[in-house]
Amino acid sequence: MSTSRVISLVWVAAIGAGIGAIVVWELAVIAVLRLFHVNVPFSLVVHIHPRREHELLAALGRRRKHTFVFISGFLMFACPFLVGLAAGDYVIDGFPSHSTHGFNHDAGSVSPQVVIFG
Numbered sequence: 001m002s003t004s005r006v007i008s009l010v011w012v013a014a015i016g017a018g019i020g021a022i023v024v025w026e027l028a029v030i031a032v033l034r035l036f037h038v039n040v041p042f043s044l045v046v047h048i049h050p051r052r053e054h055e056l057l058a059a060l061g062r063r064r065k066h067t068f069v070f071i072s073g074f075l076m077f078a079c080p081f082l083v084g085l086a087a088g089d090y091v092i093d094g095f096p097s098h099s100t101h102g103f104n105h106d107a108g109s110v111s112p113q114v115v116i117f118g
Contacts, residue, residue, distance in 0.1 A: 014088035021087035025080040033059075033071065 026045040
C-alpha cells in the first residue's frame, strides 16, 4: 500500500473520529440538560438550524435569553467543534510517520481555539 493511500485513509479515520466525537458530545449534553428538566429531544442532534433553534427555545420555556445562548452557542456548537478537532488531531497524531513534535504541531493544535475564542 502506498504512503499516499495510507495518509488518505488516516484523514478519513480522523474525519470519522471527529464526527463521532461531535455526535457523542451532543448526546451527552442533551442527556445532562434532561437531568435539569430541559426536555430537549435526542433527535436534536440531527436537526438543521431553524428547527433546532425552535425546539430548543420551546424546551427552555421561560428561561432567560442568556441560557439559550450558553446552551446553543457554547455547549452545542463551540465545545463539540473543539472536541471533534481534538479527536481528529488524536487520530492523525497516532499515525507512526507523522511528527508530533515541534512548533508546527503546537501552532496547529492551538490555532483553532484561538480563532474560536479569540
